[in-house]
Amino acid sequence: MSKKKSKKKKQKKNYSTIEQHARQGKQLIPPFMQIPNLKFNSWVNDRLPELLWAVLLISHLDRERAIAIFRKAIKYWYNASVSSPKDLTHTALGELGSEQLREFLDFLCADPNVKTVLRPLCLLNDLPGKEQWQGAINNEASIEHWDDIALAVGKSLNNQSQEATDCRWVRVYYQIVIGKLKLPSEELVKEIIYYPNFGNMRKVRPSIRALEMGLNMIEEESSQWSKQFWDQCLNDTPCRDWVTSKKGEITKTGTTLEIIKGTKEELIKHCDNTRITTAVDAKHDAVFGIALYCLSILEELLRVGNSTSVVGRLGLRTLVECYITLAYLYKKDDPELWLTYRNYGAGQAKLTFLKLDQMETKPEYVDVETLQILAGEDLWQEFVNINLGHWENSNLRKMSEEAGVKSEYDKYYSWTSGYIHGQWGAVRDTVFQTCSNPLHRLHRIPCEKHNELNDVIADAALLMDKVLESVHKMYPDFLKRVKI
């Protein structure tokens, strides 16, 4: 899949890069949020329900016809002798006097097709000016009409879809017609007036969206009606699962159990062959120890189901941490530092032992006696210091920079850490799915069986090979690799 993506012609990105963010203390602020006093107003949450009449028309009628109706509606207010509404939103229309609104709606619904398409509006309990809408539509709506609303809303949920852009154009055009919106160039005015038949649409459509968004920044409050609309949608329509299937996606194997076993045997042999003392050899133990630890993790990842599980991500995260640690130790290659790495581990064993030893109820997953042995293996426990910080007074990111392996850190560390820490992104990715009812704004609902996550083996095998490469650099020759 990644290959397919990289083959694609590079498209213009519609998001801000990291460089385009401004750093403020420990936060990276996107360009939009750098504008002072910006009002939050979302298309889906606030503005779409306000244009529901237009959303229905554009989705259920032929496009040209719907646009012609929009023009007619706007022209109506241009020619009206009474004062026009401040917008063509449901709320603004609802603020009109009841007679004024009814007259407009009768005009709009003079076309029987419009009447039919707008009929689902009668389902909505809190629709502003509901009585007038119902009077003009002059028909009851039934529960099946929810489907018509769902279809229309579904087409407009994406604020850049053609349907959404057409509806957003209605607001912009209206503001120009009533003289509230002045545009900087005649060209732009023409593009709006003759939309969608004048100018380059690839430029005009984004202009419309930007202008329409700008209209909201001067609006004072978020819409009460929109909230009522979404609340009713949740109460009156059910959640829907997506029918999805990952079938047909072929995951690259990465490595096999047989290769891991063979590599392990050779690594143990190589460890024995390169041992030169029975005294503490912090470097030798660390290099082979970390490599064998990584191989064990990779072996566990290959057990059925693990590679696509949450735990698979935890395994990958440990592999990258091991690799960065080893790369850092190799880069420094300082006998004191190899010892620091080792002694830190002994100190941690001692600290945990001392804490657990005082507890009446001890946890099951660890044997306290083993901890004591580990703590005192190299040196009598009473001589072992406990380091309460990071073993190298650093952090993994800095270490990866110093070791020249920052790209592995960026690729594998942050996102997998999210799984370790139970951060929202990981939680969202694992146990929730998106409800496919458009009337529920693509909200999240729990899945019965947690989502199958991407397979980690190919990446894990790649990191494993980097670890083995480190072994080879420090204790040549070790040429066996696991990735296929």
Ligand SMILES: [Zn+2]
């Ligand atoms: Zn739902």
